[in-house]
Amino acid sequence: MREKLLNHFIGAVDNRDEYQQHEIYKELAFSGILLWYLSMLLMFVSLILDTIHNQFSLMTLLLFIINMVYATLIMTRLRKRQLDETDCASIEEYRDKRKRIKKSSILAGIQWGLFMFFIMQYLFPYLSTGEIVVNWVQTVIWGIGGILYGTLLYQISKSKLKKHF
Amino acid sequence: MKQKFTQIELAKKVGVARQTVNLIENDKYNPSLSLCISLSRVLKTDLNALFWEE
Structure with a gap:
């Protein structure tokens, strides 16, 4: 399932070998980290815009939920496999x-x-x-x-x- | 017994990409133990002869 999703995501026809998988995981992990920072930045900008307009928008709320779910999911999975020890x-x-x-x-x-x-x-x-x-x-x-x-x-x-x- | 393969032939036999075989040959990638064993089996040699540097 995970392999199929990975192949579909990167647009590969057949399965990747161990070196290719290793490199793909590295690139995806780095992109994920960048995306996380970008998302946090967007949330902050959205919060600033909300403050200027004296409101709390759905966009800010959704970005907050996405960021929190993402962070919790990663932390839980890392802890489950004892990768953070x-x-x-x-x-x-x-x-x-x-x-x-x-x-x-x-x-x-x-x-x-x-x-x-x-x-x-x-x-x-x-x-x-x-x-x-x-x-x-x-x-x-x-x-x-x-x-x-x-x-x-x-x-x-x-x-x-x-x-x- | 020495086996002669091109990179693409060897790659097909052990189930990896040609690029991976090339990287292993040039010391740019450390293969997993299972891949090392597959390589030594296909090349009909032992791990020492294949990877050990004097």
Whole structure:
């Protein structure tokens, strides 16, 4: 079934051999990643347009649903086949990888917090009403949001480290 | 016993594309173990003689 779909998709008459399949999968995977980013960008642009017109369009909703379903599907399938796990042969290796995860999670938390703070406090209010009102409460809320996001990311990434010692 | 095949003949016998045989010959693709075994069977040789570099 999968082979038939693949042949139909690339327009091949007969089955591909192992090298060709490998290369086709690589190209399709890369195209899929590009399509995902493009779709996320479109969703963001659609959200900005909605904010300017003070509405929530069906287009934004559909793009959001498609992106979420796509991401969930890929994550679930990767996890099911244990393709996202990282093996650690020693305690030193485990500690080193955990340290790297912690560092990247802190960075991701800060980035998320700053991005959300900027779009929710500056960009969307400006596009919607033209007024920007920033207060400490909202700053603290996005700060806590960033910490929670970073912590969640750290916990998820840490759960993918498998101890073999 | 040495076997003489063109790339297309060998490709047909092991069930891959000629391009794949060409890439293997030029060290640009590492074939799977099952393909290595098929190649050695068709060429009537062993894996060492076929792939091992001194």
